[in-house]
Amino acid sequence: MISALEALACLRDGNRRFVAVRSATTPLASQARRNELVTGQEPFAIILGCSDSRVPAELVFDQGFGDLFVIRVAGNIVAPSQIGSVEFAAARFGTRLVVVLGHSQCGAVGATLEELLGHATTESKNLRSIVDRVRPAVEPLLEGPSRGDPEALIRAAVLANVHASVDQLRHGSALLERLIETDGLLVVGAEYSLETGVVSFFEGSSPP
Numbered sequence: 001m002i003s004a005l006e007a008l009a010c011l012r013d014g015n016r017r018f019v020a021v022r023s024a025t026t027p028l029a030s031q032a033r034r035n036e037l038v039t040g041q042e043p044f045a046i047i048l049g050c051s052d053s054r055v056p057a058e059l060v061f062d063q064g065f066g067d068l069f070v071i072r073v074a075g076n077i078v079a080p081s082q083i084g085s086v087e088f089a090a091a092r093f094g095t096r097l098v099v100v101l102g103h104s105q106c107g108a109v110g111a112t113l114e115e116l117l118g119h120a121t122t123e124s125k126n127l128r129s130i131v132d133r134v135r136p137a138v139e140p141l142l143e144g145p146s147r148g149d150p151e152a153l154i155r156a157a158v159l160a161n162v163h164a165s166v167d168q169l170r171h172g173s174a175l176l177e178r179l180i181e182t183d184g185l186l187v188v189g190a191e192y193s194l195e196t197g198v199v200s201f202f203e204g205s206s207p208p
């Protein structure tokens with residue numbers, strides 16, 4: 001398995017190809033490639049991304065079948081099943097890079113802001129379980145400098161939500177903490193821009 005930094009370089013290169021519309025992968029795997037993958041997989045990166053239809057991880061990183069272990073959930077939130085999925089891939093396949101991939105104009109983050117601002121309420125307890133996980137990272141921003149500027153507010157909220165998920169993955173699991181401390185596992189945040197197609201990585205991933 002390649003190291004976390006090598007994996008990060010592959011994702012950066014892939015995103016550059018995506019932005020330049022110069023794919024190195026074929027959209028469909030060949031029969032031979034699918035056959036290879038029947039007996040095993042070695043995904044080189046784990047991506048926790050949003051379900052948004054405009055942010056398909058394999059496409060924005062120009063990767064093919066078997067390359068990425070992708071977990072998608074609205075708002076790229078971290079709940080126990082997401083942590084378990086990351087643990088599974090990191091332990092089973094030896095994958096050493098985890099990327100939390102947020103994106104501009106995220107609807108789940110927007111819905112949380114709407115609710116915090118009193119413009120809407122969520123009736124469904126299932127949807128509420130998502131909003132409630134986004135809320136703690138976003139709520140403090142309503143007291144900050146972007147309060148009166150809706151565009152600045154959603155931008156800051158998307159970043160805060162990515163950082164919160166990174167933090168929860170880094171500290172929400174004894175197994176992942178051990179892999180980070182002793183085995184080269186790296187958890188980084190990133191944001192995909194719907195406007196430009198560029199993925200910006202936050203390698204330090206400290207809260208903004």
Ligand SMILES: [Zn+2]
Pocket residue numbers: 050051052074075076103105106107108109
């Ligand atoms: Zn989203």
